[in-house]
Amino acid sequence: MENEERNRKLSGALKSRHIVMLSLGGAIGSGLFLGSASAIVAAGPAVLLSYLLAGLALYVVMYGVGRMVVHGDSQSREAGMSGIIKPYVGGRWAHFTDWVYWATWMAVLIAEEAGVSTFLAMLFPGVPLWVYALIVAVLGTAINLYSVKAFGETEYWLAFVKIFVIILLIVVGLVLLATNVFHMGLGPSLGHMTQETRFIPHGIGGILSSLLIVIFSFGGSELAAVTVAETENPRETIPKAIRGILFRIISFYVVPIFLFLELLPWKQVSEGTASPFALIFEKIGIPYADKIILVVIIVAIFSAVNSAIYATSRSLYSRVQHAENGLGKSLGKLSKKQVPTRAIMVSAAVLFLGVILSAIFGDGFWQFVAGSISFTITIVWIMLLIASLMMYFKRKETANGFLRMVTVLVLIALVVVLVSQVLMNPWSLSVFALLICLLSFFSYRQTK
Template identity: 70%
Template sequence: MENSDKKLKSALKTRHVVMLSLGGAIGSGLFLGSGQAIAAAGPAVLISYVLAGLILFVVMYGVGRMVMHEDVHGSGMSGIIRPFVGERMAHFTDWVYWATWMAVLIAEEAGVATFLAMLIPGVPLWVFSLIVAVLGTAINLYSVKAFAETEYWLAFIKVAVIIILIALGLVLLVMNDSHLGFTASEAHRASTSVAPSFAPNGLKGILESLLIVIFSFGGSELVAVTVAETENPKEALPKAIRGVLFRIISFYVIPIFLFLQFLPWTEVSDPNAASPFATIFNKIGIPNADKIVLVIIIIAIFSAVNSAIYATSRSLYSRMEGSNGKIGKSLSKLNKNQVPVRSILVSSAILFVGVILSAIFGDSFWHFVAGSISYTITIVWIMLLVAALMMYFKFKETGNLFLKIITSLVLVILIAVLISQIITNPKNLFIFAFIICLLSFFSYRKSK
């Protein structure tokens, strides 16, 4: 049974939104060692994580201020920024964000299938892709509460593993127990013998790693999309946002600091090496540590798939809501649980296409599409900052001079990051992302 007159159900509680923001900030990259970022900057990667965390905090703080300022919020990312940037740019942001998460769906489905194949060898990749597609779609189709509860517990598992690592790492630092096979001093000597500098590749390495780290933090802004389905958004979203910087330091900076204490940074950055989590857990003596960490990686990536289906379907629903066209009316219909079923099916269809393509072409296509994510997520963050700045200047009570200066500075940094991405990435990736942006901008049609 469907009803196009209903609105999205406000079923998300504060604990769901807080844990969603946690899950968004903790991706598979951490559990795989964040090797690319560490390889680029060496131990100075810690600076990149702190700086990227500050950038994310300013972006999300602006989102919180916009939520607090408006009494009524529409669905999707556009529901927050529309009052400040206008209908066309809100439309543009929603479609770019939709394209971002569609690329995430493609990349992460391939990732889950690959790691499941490592855990259970001998099964074709397309079988695992099909399982991921069916499971992710079913969870989102049932109800927003089912999605929220699933994400809550997936994020809880990821957080629990990181907390265990931090606790064990701090104990080992205090004990400095050499019988475990490694010590902080040994790892430090091994690191300095290879690269005597904290920043072996200088400022260039830090900037290169910053590009990677910002990409890995993509997903944290997902809480903005939940505004129309949160019971008390003016309480839940600011609470989730206030802890962003603390979560980045707790769940990225501290674990990577511990990795660098116990393992030479060249080993942590080796793309062919085992996850630093697995290495440390193995040395401590936890049985089957490699398989345990592999399961956690699969959970982390499936969490991204689950969130991607939610983000794409709500962005699509946001664009179709109130449409007078036949397709728009169809995609904006809700079922009895007030879930946009048809938007979910359209958005998750790429997963089922992926099952076929993974059986035919392997994963080379996925790597190309996934490369476009770094562009689009940076553009979305820039749009969120532009909207926040326009609010600060238009409504003086929403932001003081210091906040305006800091937000403007972060906006300049993100624009510089976008330019760096254009310069350093292959041209075909830029062209692909540019076409997405052009289509998103010029597809806007003014409502009659």
């Protein structure tokens, strides 16, 4: 009976609309609403280049993931990324990627949970942070434990709210920009972001520094690669979701930040700014604009927490589902609804640790965790690119010469970014990321 329970596969209940919203739910969180302020401070108007470059790199990475899903073994629906990249990079490196990605999302859980608790305290002051953390932890865990369909539906509507507000922000920004053009003329209006400074005020170093936050912001879009085992018809659904990534990056990141830079002096933004987008709503006199933005930020970050619980539990389950004894066997069990409940409980438990750490280290803790996530996300993207490149050269029919060349160029660029992250940021971040990588690599044990 126990073997029968353990051999059940994960539920294939996620549909195309869920996968699209999942990739948005992971990508639109504190990285957009909280991290964008730090990115603007680091690079000035040139932050637009950071978002565009990172968006193009992400698209190439995820295009390769889509190709691997389409040309992979249709009978193999192993959870996590390992099921996709294992045929090309081998068991050890697939194991390495899964564990690095799991560690990344565990850090995301801590960062996003610290963010949502902080913003809830701003909206309803006087309540201890641990109370908000408890609410977030219980609610997110309960949604994921109930069923994958409940998780997908919840994430779908949370992402819908975020998208609606961003579209509203874009409309408001365009109206304000059109009003400025009408009164001031086209040239002065569209040249606002460079009136008081150069387009790249802090040089290439500023762009590289902002990439640390921008890559963190985009982390989550690759979540589609984890959902293969629980997706209906993944060969059609996942590539369809991936094709819209570049459009979503431009729509939800580049356009709103461009409008902000054109409408308001970017130097008004400081590291302590809750969200630069609240300033746009305040400019047109919307009552309680700061409170409205706070609510949206809370929804956005809780959505990212929801996605992080899913990603960590599935990545953990993918590494233990074939264990024959011990803790791995226990964590690999599924519920009657084909949900890895014990893996979810282990992953969600880190939420409580996050509140303690954020209370001890304050605002600097979010910056530290975001920086460490950027390291590991870059490593995961590099591994996905290497796997797709190996497929392109191994199976000639999967890619033409242009795609291979572009993929190689993006791989080189990501390696340069990774080296820059190591050189330009505190040594503690590098040591933290190195420990994660070493543990992930040397913990591999070949399955008999």
